[in-house]
Amino acid sequence: MALEKTIGPYQIVRPLGKGGMGEVSLAYDTRLNRHVALKALLAGKSAGDMRTRLIREARAAAALSHPGIASIFDILDDGESAFIVMEFVEGRTLAEAIEQQRPSPAEALNYIRQLCDAVDAAHERGIIHRDLKPANVMVGVDGRLKILDFGLARERVTADQPTQTGTLAKGIVGTVGYIAPEQLLGRMIDHRADIYALGTIAFQLLTWRLPFEERDPLAYALAATAQDAPLADTIEPTLGRDVAIVLSRALARDPQSRYGSARQLARDLDSAVGGTAISTGPVAVAPAPAPRRRLWMAASAIASLIAVGAAGFALRSPARPTPGAPVPFVVTPTMSRGGSDASISAAGLNAVLLANLSQVRDLSVIRAVDAPVDTSPATIGPLLQKLDGRWGLHTAVTTNGPRWTIAATLTQRDLGAAAWEGSFTGDAVSASQQLLEGVAAVLVRKHVIDTLPDAQRVRLLTLPTRDSQAMQKYSEARLRLNGANEAGDAREAARLLEDAVARDPSFALAFAALSDAYSALYSRTKDAAFVAQAQTAAEQALTLDPTQGAVQVTLAQINYQTGHLDQALQATDRAITLQPSNDAAYRLRGRILAQQGKTEPALDSLDRAIALRPNNASHHENKAFILYRASRYAEAADEYRRVVALSPDYANGYQMLGTSLHRLGDISQAIGNYEHAVRLGPNPETYSNLALSYYDAGRFEDALKAYQESARRDPHRPMVHRNLGDVFEKLGRRRDAEAAYVAAIDAANARLAVNPQDADTIGLVALCEAKLNRGRDAERHIAEAQAIRPDSVDVAARAAEVYAILRQLDRSIQSLKAAISLGLSPTVARANEELRNLRQLPAFVEVTSANRGPTPQGGR
Numbered sequence: 001m002a003l004e005k006t007i008g009p010y011q012i013v014r015p016l017g018k019g020g021m022g023e024v025s026l027a028y029d030t031r032l033n034r035h036v037a038l039k040a041l042l043a044g045k046s047a048g049d050m051r052t053r054l055i056r057e058a059r060a061a062a063a064l065s066h067p068g069i070a071s072i073f074d075i076l077d078d079g080e081s082a083f084i085v086m087e088f089v090e091g092r093t094l095a096e097a098i099e100q101q102r103p104s105p106a107e108a109l110n111y112i113r114q115l116c117d118a119v120d121a122a123h124e125r126g127i128i129h130r131d132l133k134p135a136n137v138m139v140g141v142d143g144r145l146k147i148l149d150f151g152l153a154r155e156r157v158t159a160d161q162p163t164q165t166g167t168l169a170k171g172i173v174g175t176v177g178y179i180a181p182e183q184l185l186g187r188m189i190d191h192r193a194d195i196y197a198l199g200t201i202a203f204q205l206l207t208w209r210l211p212f213e214e215r216d217p218l219a220y221a222l223a224a225t226a227q228d229a230p231l232a233d234t235i236e237p238t239l240g241r242d243v244a245i246v247l248s249r250a251l252a253r254d255p256q257s258r259y260g261s262a263r264q265l266a267r268d269l270d271s272a273v274g275g276t277a278i279s280t281g282p283v284a285v286a287p288a289p290a291p292r293r294r295l296w297m298a299a300s301a302i303a304s305l306i307a308v309g310a311a312g313f314a315l316r317s318p319a320r321p322t323p324g325a326p327v328p329f330v331v332t333p334t335m336s337r338g339g340s341d342a343s344i345s346a347a348g349l350n351a352v353l354l355a356n357l358s359q360v361r362d363l364s365v366i367r368a369v370d371a372p373v374d375t376s377p378a379t380i381g382p383l384l385q386k387l388d389g390r391w392g393l394h395t396a397v398t399t400n401g402p403r404w405t406i407a408a409t410l411t412q413r414d415l416g417a418a419a420w421e422g423s424f425t426g427d428a429v430s431a432s433q434q435l436l437e438g439v440a441a442v443l444v445r446k447h448v449i450d451t452l453p454d455a456q457r458v459r460l461l462t463l464p465t466r467d468s469q470a471m472q473k474y475s476e477a478r479l480r481l482n483g484a485n486e487a488g489d490a491r492e493a494a495r496l497l498e499d500a501v502a503r504d505p506s507f508a509l510a511f512a513a514l515s516d517a518y519s520a521l522y523s524r525t526k527d528a529a530f531v532a533q534a535q536t537a538a539e540q541a542l543t544l545d546p547t548q549g550a551v552q553v554t555l556a557q558i559n560y561q562t563g564h565l566d567q568a569l570q571a572t573d574r575a576i577t578l579q580p581s582n583d584a585a586y587r588l589r590g591r592i593l594a595q596q597g598k599t600e601p602a603l604d605s606l607d608r609a610i611a612l613r614p615n616n617a618s619h620h621e622n623k624a625f626i627l628y629r630a631s632r633y634a635e636a637a638d639e640y641r642r643v644v645a646l647s648p649d650y651a652n653g654y655q656m657l658g659t660s661l662h663r664l665g666d667i668s669q670a671i672g673n674y675e676h677a678v679r680l681g682p683n684p685e686t687y688s689n690l691a692l693s694y695y696d697a698g699r700f701e702d703a704l705k706a707y708q709e710s711a712r713r714d715p716h717r718p719m720v721h722r723n724l725g726d727v728f729e730k731l732g733r734r735r736d737a738e739a740a741y742v743a744a745i746d747a748a749n750a751r752l753a754v755n756p757q758d759a760d761t762i763g764l765v766a767l768c769e770a771k772l773n774r775g776r777d778a779e780r781h782i783a784e785a786q787a788i789r790p791d792s793v794d795v796a797a798r799a800a801e802v803y804a805i806l807r808q809l810d811r812s813i814q815s816l817k818a819a820i821s822l823g824l825s826p827t828v829a830r831a832n833e834e835l836r837n838l839r840q841l842p843a844f845v846e847v848t849s850a851n852r853g854p855t856p857q858g859g860r
Contacts, residue, residue, distance in 0.1 A: 009029060010030070010038055011027060013027060013028055016037060023039070023040045025038045034088075037088045039085075039086060040081070040082075040083050041083065064122055064150060066121040067144065067146075068146055069146060070087040070146045070149075070150075072086050073085045089146045091140040092138070093136075093137060093138055094134035095133070109273060111205055112201070112205060112266070114144065114145045116266035118146075118147050119194055119262040120262040122150050123194070123261065128189075128191050129150050129194050130194070132194055132197035132198060133178045133201070134201060136148045177200065179196075179224070181196075181224050181253045184224060192258045195262060196251060196252075198262055199258075200251065202265075203229070206239055229247075229248060232247045240272070245272070328388055328390050329357065329363045329391050329392070330389035330391065331392075331393050334396065335395070335396040342398060345399050347478060347479050348474060349395065349397055349435075353393065354581075356462070357460065358579040358582070359578070363448075364581065365580075365581040366612065368392075380409075385413065389413065390413050391411065391412055391413070391419075393408065402468060403425065404426060404428050404431040406424045408435055410442055419442070420442045427468045429465075432463060437461060465509075467503050470503040471500075474510045477493040477497045478513055491517075493513070494521065497511075497514040498514065501514060506544055509545075509550055511544065512537070512551045512553075513554075515534045515537035516534075516554055519558060519561055526751065528754050534561070537554075538557075538558045546574075549576070549579030553575045556569070556592070557588060559571060560592055560595070561755065562755050563757035569589065569592050573589070581612055583613045583616065586609035586612065587605075587606060590602040590604075594629060599630045606619060617642075620640075620643045620646065621656070624642075629793075631663075641657060649680055650680070651681035652681075654673045654674070655677040658693070659689050662693055667697055671697070674686060682709075683713065687707070688710040691705075691727075692723065695727060701731075707724045716747050718761065719744070721740050722741065722744040722767065728740055738772060744764065744765075748761045748765045759784075759785040759786075762788070763795050766779075766782035767802055767834075775806050778802050778806060779806070785798065793819050793824050796822055797824050800812045800813075800816040804836075805834060816829060816847055816848075829847075829848045
């Protein structure tokens with residue numbers, strides 16, 4: 001935002017710099033004849049929510065009155081631009097002071113006392129800084145310190161000396177060198193994150209170096225989360241052990257082990273310097289260097305929390321190899337030779353192979369869909385050619401009780417023959433370990449990759465669990481989740497996974513799958529308790545091993561389900577960075593982008609998922625739904641035809657094909673597809689859509705029966721209750737209609753308790769309130785929905801309906817114009833019954849005059 005020469009009563013003097021929130025200028029207050037610092041908050045739609053929070057935080061921080069905290073004088077906000085007016089402190093930053101000259105011990109202690117006093121005062125008022133560092137502290141010409149930006153640090157991470165910006169999980173704030181370990185790990189923080197930063201500054205002032213000197217975000221995160229800070233007296237012996245103990249307590253990795261207040265830190269530091277007793281408690285002492293594997297796990301965990309880079313995330317799609325590019329490496333589904341136990345074992349082994357091979361950076365793993373019956377070059381060669389793979393790994397597993405035998409073949413496309421074969425026998429863990437070690441040796445020996453560095457070797461060879469029974473339970477649960485259509489399947493999967501993690505509490509992939517099972521149970525039951533369980537399981541998986549793409553996808557799914565779309569998108573980006581062949585990550589990424597109204601990027605992400613697994617019906621289904629939501633019904637119908645061709649027994653495919661045809665005005669074909677879907681697998685959605693087709697055909701009694709059956713099967717779907725209300729209205733049963741609209745609002749509010757940012761559901765609440773003549777409530781809720789998703793065609797169309805029912809016709813027309821500009825089909829608008837109050841208006845005729853053609857039905 002470019003600053004004007006005058007902002008209200010403030011005359012701009014010169015720019016002072018630019019930070020994460022916006023530009024800062026020196027200004028002159030013409031009313032009070034003083035200089036101030038004027039911070040212009042970033043503008044634009046993407047910054048709107050952040051600006052609102054910053055203003056709220058600034059108002060809270062303005063209540064702080066302490067000589068060690070720069071005051072906030074004023075807040076200017078006209079809705080378009082916002083400025084925070086702060087005390088201008090003449091002098092230099094503490095970072096500059098440290099860089100220019102090492103402070104004497106007396107000066108350092110004086111600075112630390114001042115900082116502790118100021119921080120303690122803010123904490124007493126419940127305000128946390130979140131980004132304490134020497135660059136945010138001014139040293140005045142009188143030697144007094146003042147902390148800047150108290151309470152204003154929001155959604156940014158910086159790396160000072162040199163500057164290098166990245167993004168941490170869940171929008172965490174912090175600066176490399178000073179950020180607390182719990183912030184790095186994406187956990188909830190409190191005032192003790194500031195205590196950690198204070199301890200770091202004190203350590204720096206007294207030793208003239210940071211506890212962890214790594215400048216790169218990843219290297220720093222590795223050190224700060226995997227190791228304890230060194231004792232300060234090992235660097236500066238003159239400090240003495242008591243001072244070192246005080247600093248160590250401030251820098252404890254576990255927040256529970258830190259000082260509870262800055263006052264306690266200052267008091268103990270004074271005691272240590274004065275030679276009197278300090279408070280007792282455990283001290284975290286830096287251990288001997290950890291084994292290489294432990295260090296790698298810590299590094300990988302933090303790597304997944306740090307964004308790909310300031311330039312942003314770049315999608316990667318399968319491509320022909322170029323010099324230095326990863327080798328395209330095809331993994332076929334593991335075949336089972338035996339009964340159901342072998343099938344389960346095969347699924348688990350294949351999941352391990354895909355996950356571990358995807359960790360090797362020099363490989364671009366491609367998941368094949370079809371498993372060849374044999375491993376001859378005549379079979380594998382064409383498959384590699386089709387998938388553009390240079391190498392292929394084919395496996396088969398035979399089980400005899402707990403004993404596994406794995407047969408493996410590596411085929412080189414250019415050679416036209418098997419390059420390696422092996423057979424491995426043992427329990428599930430030992431046989432899998434032997435296989436991975438054999439593959440690792442071949443990768444180097446056959447020059448599939450030039451080298452296999454230690455870190456990559458660990459990634460390839462580390463099994464997700466060492467417990468064979470836990471692995472078997474995980475494999476069976478994954479099979480159940482892949483085919484789960486009813487809540488019972490998801491419950492059994494959850495039971496198996498609960499057993500698996502009880503056997504092996506370090507089994508990250510099982511926790512991720514458990515989160516998926518709970519999410520599936522929520523989708524089927526709408527019991528909000530499952531959301532909390534899914535969140536807990538996902539966070540545990542993330543803590544154990546965020547390097548797995550599946551773990552990141554699980555985290556993305558739960559964030560998506562609870563409406564945290566930005567965090568969900570970051571997790572899918574991390575999943576793809578960790579595992580570029582993760583088609584599930586591309587699929588979910590597409591759904592998230594579509595929810596944000598970014599249709600073309602969403603479709604591009606789905607196309608990438610389809611390129612990785614072209615015969616996966618779920619990818620085509622998600623692409624079809626995005627097209628449907630974008631009112632591209634003919635394209636959606638074509639895509640749904642691909643879905644039913646790939647999965648001819650899939651009821652939902654026929655249901656949504658019918659819905660697309662319904663929108664295109666082909667009601668008879670729609671009814672035929674709906675009825676076929678009911679025969680294949682009756683479910684609430686199918687009955688609901690069948691009811692809608694009956695409604696649009698004027699068969700209201702049939703529609704009532706179908707809607708009632710849908711509501712019986714799933715009483716938690718607000719849209720079904722809304723539609724029931726409309727049918728009752730058609731049948732002249734007003735009281736029943738009102739009861740149905742109230743039930744719709746109740747069901748919607750239950751959903752909003754889980755995801756309060758669900759603009760579509762808020763809009764549905766507004767519609768039902770309008771039908772119940774609750775005008776003020778309806779206006780408030782539709783405005784809330786529009787504020788959350790201002791670029792949503794569905795929300796704009798819903799606003800047109802709400803205002804039409806409330807007979808605010810001008811506002812309805814304006815909302816309709818917005819919806820059509822966003823992509824709503826004019827023919828759909830003309831057919832929408834909720835807009836019948838507008839149909840005689842010239843403005844309605846004008847705005848819906850384009851695209852005349854067959855009038856689609858079902859404008860609901």
